[in-house]
Amino acid sequence: MRATMMNVPLSIHGFAERAGRIFGRNTLVSRLPDKSLRSHTYAQWFARTQALAAALLKLGVQKGDRVATLCWNHHAHLEAYFGIPAAGGVMHTLNLRLSPDEIGWIAADAQDRVLIVDDILLPLYRQFAHLHRFEHVIVFPFSGAPVPAEFTDYEALIAPGAPADFQPVPHAEDDPIAMCYTSGTTGRPKGVVYSHRSTVLHTLVASLGDYWGLKGTDSVLPVTPMFHANCWGMPYGAVMMGVKIVFPGPHLHPDDLLDLMQLEPPSLALGVPTIWMTLIQRYEQMLTEQPGRWVLPPGLRSLVGGAAVPEALIRAFDRHGVWLLQGWGMTETSPVCTISYPRAEFAHADSDERFRRAAMAGTPVPLVDVRVRADDGTDAPPDGVSLGEMQVRGPFITGSYHGVGSPEDKFTPDGWLRTGDVVAVDDIAYVRIADRTKDLIKSGGEWISSVDMENALMAHPAVAEAAVIAVPDVKWSERPLACLVWRTGVAPASREDLGAHLLAHGFAKWQLPDRFETLDTIPRTSTGKFYKLKLRQMFGAAA
Numbered sequence: 001m002r003a004t005m006m007n008v009p010l011s012i013h014g015f016a017e018r019a020g021r022i023f024g025r026n027t028l029v030s031r032l033p034d035k036s037l038r039s040h041t042y043a044q045w046f047a048r049t050q051a052l053a054a055a056l057l058k059l060g061v062q063k064g065d066r067v068a069t070l071c072w073n074h075h076a077h078l079e080a081y082f083g084i085p086a087a088g089g090v091m092h093t094l095n096l097r098l099s100p101d102e103i104g105w106i107a108a109d110a111q112d113r114v115l116i117v118d119d120i121l122l123p124l125y126r127q128f129a130h131l132h133r134f135e136h137v138i139v140f141p142f143s144g145a146p147v148p149a150e151f152t153d154y155e156a157l158i159a160p161g162a163p164a165d166f167q168p169v170p171h172a173e174d175d176p177i178a179m180c181y182t183s184g185t186t187g188r189p190k191g192v193v194y195s196h197r198s199t200v201l202h203t204l205v206a207s208l209g210d211y212w213g214l215k216g217t218d219s220v221l222p223v224t225p226m227f228h229a230n231c232w233g234m235p236y237g238a239v240m241m242g243v244k245i246v247f248p249g250p251h252l253h254p255d256d257l258l259d260l261m262q263l264e265p266p267s268l269a270l271g272v273p274t275i276w277m278t279l280i281q282r283y284e285q286m287l288t289e290q291p292g293r294w295v296l297p298p299g300l301r302s303l304v305g306g307a308a309v310p311e312a313l314i315r316a317f318d319r320h321g322v323w324l325l326q327g328w329g330m331t332e333t334s335p336v337c338t339i340s341y342p343r344a345e346f347a348h349a350d351s352d353e354r355f356r357r358a359a360m361a362g363t364p365v366p367l368v369d370v371r372v373r374a375d376d377g378t379d380a381p382p383d384g385v386s387l388g389e390m391q392v393r394g395p396f397i398t399g400s401y402h403g404v405g406s407p408e409d410k411f412t413p414d415g416w417l418r419t420g421d422v423v424a425v426d427d428i429a430y431v432r433i434a435d436r437t438k439d440l441i442k443s444g445g446e447w448i449s450s451v452d453m454e455n456a457l458m459a460h461p462a463v464a465e466a467a468v469i470a471v472p473d474v475k476w477s478e479r480p481l482a483c484l485v486w487r488t489g490v491a492p493a494s495r496e497d498l499g500a501h502l503l504a505h506g507f508a509k510w511q512l513p514d515r516f517e518t519l520d521t522i523p524r525t526s527t528g529k530f531y532k533l534k535l536r537q538m539f540g541a542a543a
């Protein structure tokens with residue numbers, strides 16, 4: 001017997017078409033470089049997206065050609081998300097926070113043919129232009145200034161619009177639509193290539209009620225850059241549901257985000273923990289200094305992930321009525337793999353247990369298999385404490401890297417992705433991240449989780465931010481060193497006080513850091529996470 005269902009290939013094009021046709025009156029708002037707001041309806045956006053696709057085809061873009069973007073979060077970047085694949089191209093988001101050398105290397109490795117770049121990022125482009133020649137450089141006049149004559153003006157390019165009968169280039173569901181490079185914290189960055197199929201499946205799964213729970217009345221504020229793992233896939237979900245998006249443009253300072261929230265209150269915001277840490281500190285500080293200047297939108301829910309989420313951060317937002325929903329993912333995994341949402345099992349749990357769970361990575365989403373492999377290659381028992389490497393498999397998880405294949409240190413012989421994260425799972429498959437393999441501290445043969453120690457330190461009232469690293473030690477091989485940023489307006493804590501605080505949080509005496517270093521700010525990576533490699537360079541050698 002055969003199934004009688006139609007075999008229609010999965011495709012993101014239907015999402016865009018649907019947004020333009022069914023949700024055509026809903027809006028997209030972009031914050032421009034001068035901080036003013038510009039609105040487009042989805043109908044206008046869809047027409048512009050099709051115009052971009054038609055224009056790229058006219059320029060000679062062919063199936064599978066890479067079209068890079070070097071852009072902040074705004075409506076035109078969203079046009080690229082859908083317009084480039086509609087022309088048969090592969091959108092390659094370049095990370096504007098990398099060094100010019102890295103960006104140039106990545107563009108060359110991906111063999112990008114075309115570049116779409118914000119006018120305000122042209123100075124950055126000029127610094128890597130010698131490393132890779134794009135056949136066409138299209139400049140988006142984000143600031144409104146005239147585009148320099150040597151470049152193609154994005155607005156002029158799309159002005160003719162698409163022919164009335166325009167159709168996206170035909171494709172199979174496995175055809176590529178986008179690519180993104182990993183951060184390269186271990187070796188050279190590697191390209192991950194997403195397909196229509198992987199993206200549609202990821203979008204459907206991530207949008208489910210307990211996850212993003214996208215609703216027609218939502219207004220989404222993506223602080224996560226659109227070059228960071230496709231903004232966690234949210235642009236696809238928001239377009240699929242035709243929900244309002246408020247793009248922050250280049251204005252990511254906490255004051256700017258809080259101002260924007262007053263003008264365009266979001267119901268769903270997304271960003272890495274460091275964004276929310278600085279935002280909540282500033283918000284709480286101003287509650288006493290300038291009460292009433294800002295109000296966190298009632299009912300706001302916030303997606304957070306990309307790095308360990310301290311329980312203290314979740315509690316801080318909860319005090320102001322905002323729930324932080326944590327997800328775990330990687331560029332390699334589209335990225336959503338696990339989400340920490342309230343499960344039926346916790347219905348009668350007390351609030352401490354609820355917060356403890358919220359600070360864990362959570363439950364694997366449908367279609368994703370998670371296993372935890374101990375050092376000896378066996379599965380770690382699901383007891384919540386036994387540690388092993390998290391390995392994942394599924395239809396939106398990469399099975400190889402562009403031009404590299406499937407290196408042994410990244411993939412197991414039986415086809416699972418090795419995440420490099422050390423985790424424990426319990427009997428209800430709840431994942432707790434203990435550390436990244438390279439961040440675990442091995443002292444006297446025993447492991448210390450930097451994530452657990454940071455969590456505990458950030459629960460101290462004087463500590464705004466904490467990052468714990470291993471420094472070499474002759475006797476113990478490694479010892480923990482804690483880098484701290486003090487909370488504004490609170491007296492710094494003494495070493496003894498911090499030690500007592502850690503002991504009260506369940507750490508043993510031998511685990512306490514030998515050194516505490518105070519910093520004005522903890523260095524961030526190109527995607528806004530704590531930059532532990534930099535900290536190791538700063539303090540490791542001195543140890």
Ligand code: ADP
Nearest residue numbers: 183185305306307308327328329330331433436
């Ligand atoms: P990179 O961090 O190397 O720039 P990715 O953005 O792909 O690259 O990050 C993937 C890594 O981020 C994961 O392997 C994991 O270590 C970390 N990560 C992501 N989400 C979480 C989370 N919720 N809790 C702890 N760590 C996380």
